[in-house]
Amino acid sequence: MSSSFPRRALLKGAALGGLATTGALSGCSSGPPPGTATWSMWSSSPEENRVWADFGRYVERRMHIRSASTLTPSDGYPTKLDLQLVSGTAGMVTALNGWLIPTYASRGAHRPLDDLIAADPDFDLDDFYPAIRSISSFADHTYAIGFDVAPTVLYYNRTLLERNGVDPPSPTEPMSWDTFRDLAIELSKPKDQYGFTCAPTIDDLVSWIYCAGGDVLDGDRDTSPLDAPEALQAIHYVVDLFVKDRVTPPIDNLVAQNASGASLANFLQGNVAFMQNGPWQVLNVRKAPFTWDIVPFPAGPAGSTPRVSGSGFAIPSGVKDDDLDLAWRLLKTLTSTGALNIYARAGRNNPARVSAASAFEPPPANLGIVQRILKGEVAAAIPSTSPPTGTASGCCWARTCPGPSSAR
Template identity: 25%
Template sequence: MHVLGARGGVVRLGWLWMGLVLAGASCSLTAGAGAAAGSPVTIRYMYWGGENEQSAVNELIRRFEAANPGIQVKPENTPYPEYGDKIPILLASGAGPDVIMLPPYLLPSLAAAGALAPLDEFIARDTSFRLDDFVVPARSIFRVDGRLYALPREFGPYVLFYNRTMFTQKGLTEPDASWTWETMVAAGHKLTEDRDGDGQMDRYALGGVGWINHYLPFVWQAGGEVVEAKTRQVLIDSPASVRGLQFYADLMLKERINPTYDELLRGRVNIEEWFASDRLAMSYNSRIAVGFYNQFKDLDYDVALLPKGPVSRAMLVDPAAIAIVAGTRQPEAAWRFFKWLVGPEAARLMSTRNLLVPALLSVVRSEAFVNPDVPPRHDLVFVEAMQYGRTVPLIPEWNEVSGVIGQGMLPVLRGQAGAAQATTQMASRIKQILSRPVRK
C-alpha cells in the first residue's frame, strides 16, 4: 500500500492531528438506489491482504449486510503483487468492481482516465458523513485537481520496535526522539553478541530484512529520493540517496549489527522469532506486527520513532485507501459500503485487530486504539510518526521501479558492489521505464 498526493509528488504529511475541515451536507443520494427502492443488489469489493485482512473484511461485510439487508457484497481478494497491474485493466474494460482498495500510486493515472468516481458529490449530499473526523491530510492527499477520489481506511507508519529486556540487560537507555543514526549504531554494537565465539552472531541489534520499505526511510533521512514524481526526474543515484542506501547496507556489512542478507535468505535468522525470544533488539515494522508480538506473553517490547538522519527524520507511511469505481451501476449501494469501510465501526474493528492506524480522530483517541493494558506502552508513537510521514513516489510505474531497486540492491546488501555503482545502473533502467508513455 502506498500513498498519493494531489500534486503527484511525495507527500510530506506534516502534523496530522491539527485542524478540522467541515464537510458539506445536504440530502441523501437517490441515483441508482437499487436497494433503497426495495430491489436487492449485489456490489463487488476488490482488495488485497493476508488472512487477518480477509477475516476482518468478511466480518465487516457480515455486519454491513445485517445493517443494509437490501445490499449484498461480493469480496474479491487479489494478491498484492498482481493487484496494481490488474486494477487498471479491469477498470478500463468496464468489468471492474464497484468499490476498490486503491494502491495510491495509481491515483493520478486512474483519475485522469476517469476510472474513479469523485467523492465530493456523495459527501455533499450525505448529512451523516463526517469528513471532519478524518485526520487532516486524509482530506487532501487523495485529491487530484481539487477533487477527492479516495479516503484512507487506515495508515501504516513504519516505526522502531524494540525489545526492552535486551536494553535493560545492557544498561542502555531505551530509544527516544533524540536518537540519530550514530546513537543507533553505538547502541547496536553493545546489543550485538557472538556469545560462543564461533564467528556467528547469537544476538543482533537490528532486524532490517533488505526490503525497500525498510531502506527507503534512510534515503529520505539523508536528503535523497528515488524519483521526483512531478518532474519524473530520477534521483536514486544522487549523492544523498547513495549515502542513505550505503548506510543501510553497512549496518549489515561494516557495523555487523544487522543480520547479513545471506543469513536472512538462508533462514538462519528469523526476525520475528529472534525478536520474540530476546535475540533481536530492534526491528522496523508497522502496527500490523503488534498482533503477532502480543502472542508472546513474556515478550517485553515497545515502539519508538525511527532515528533522525543527517538531514531529517523521515518515515514511510503506508495507507490503505478506498475508492468508488466510476460508472458503477449501483452508486448509492457503493457509497453506503464505502462509508462503512472508512467509517468508525470498521476503524474500531481494524484497531482491535491491530491492523495499522485508524484515519479517524474519534477512533485514534479511543481505547480501541490506545489501550493501556495491551502492549505497546507507547502506542501513540504511531500517531507521532505521522508528523514525519512520507510516501513512495506517486507514479504509475512504481511497482516496476521498486522492482528495479530491489534487484539492484541485492549486490549492495551482499557486499558485492557499492551503492554508488549499483544506483548508476538502477538510474539507467528507471529512466528507460519512465521514458515510456504513461499508461492511463
C-alpha cells in the first residue's frame, strides 16, 4: 500500500511541528465534543465491528464518559492514520500494528509511555506477554500497550482430511517441512482441491525464513540477508509449493491475491487442506461450513519458529497536556483485562494480557496451543517488527526487536 506522498516526509514534518500547527489531535472543532474518549482501530468485517462496538460500550461503562471510535478497513488504516496525524483529527489513542510502532516512534509521531507507566502504581506491565512488550518497544522505550499477540500457526480442514483418509496432524508436535510438503501434494487434486494456501507476500514468507534459520534484516537493521543460504532455502521451498508442486489455488490476479484476506477466502471455500495464518482469523473461520483446527507451524531446519505478531494502543505526540490524563485512562481501559476478555471471547485474537488468556476459548479444540507457543512450552516463536526506515507496506520484518526485552 502506498500514499500519494512519501511517508517519511509526512511523519517527519508532523514530528517537527506539523501537529502543533494543526491543533491538538482531539481538538478538531467539527469532531466529538471536548472530554470525549476518542480512539481509532482497523476493522474489516461486521464481526470485527461488533467487537469494537462492545469495546466502546465497555469504555463508557468504566470511564463514565462518551466513547467515539473511528473504524477503518485494515488495508487503508495506515494511510488514514497518517492523514489524521498531520491534520489534527486523530484520536487521543490510536491502534498500531506491531510493525508500525518503530516507524511512528522513530519519527516522533507517538509519545513514549514510560513516564505514564512509572507514575501509575496500579498499572501492571508484567501482566503482558514478553513478546508483546518487546514488539511495543523501540530504542529502550515503550510506545504502545498491547491488546493482542500471537504466533503464526497452521489451520487445517479436518473434514477434507478425513474425506481423503488422512489422519489429522499432531496438535503439539510440528510437522517437518518434508512431511508438510508431501501432505500438501497428496491432498491436491486436479479438480479444484488444494493442499495449501497463504498470501504470496513477504509477510507470509517471514515465518518460513525464520524456520530455516534465516532473517530479513541483519543485526544492525540496515541491510537484508535475504540472499543468505537459509533465507534462499525458505524462499525456494515456498515458491516451489506454488509453481512446481502446484498445491496452492491459482493466482488469477496478483494485486487482489495480495490482500490480507486472500488465503482466508480460499480456505473458507472448503477445498483447501492447510492455511497459513494467525489466530486473529479465528473469529472469521468460525463461520466455516466444515470442521477445522490449528496446529503449530511446520518445522524447518531451525525448528518451528514462526514470527509472532502483535498490536497495541498508543498515544500520538500531539495530544495536549490537558488531555493526556484522559488519553492514558482511555488507553488503560482499552487494554484492561475486562476489555481484552471481550476481545478474546469473541475469538478476535489471543489477548496481550496473561490475565485475559483464559477468555480465548475453543473452538477450535486446539486453540490453547497459541498460549503454549508464547510460553515456549510447544515449538517457539520470534517477535517481529519493522526497522525505523520501514514503510507501511509491511515489507520489512526483523527477528531482532528494538526493545529491552528483545529475544530470539
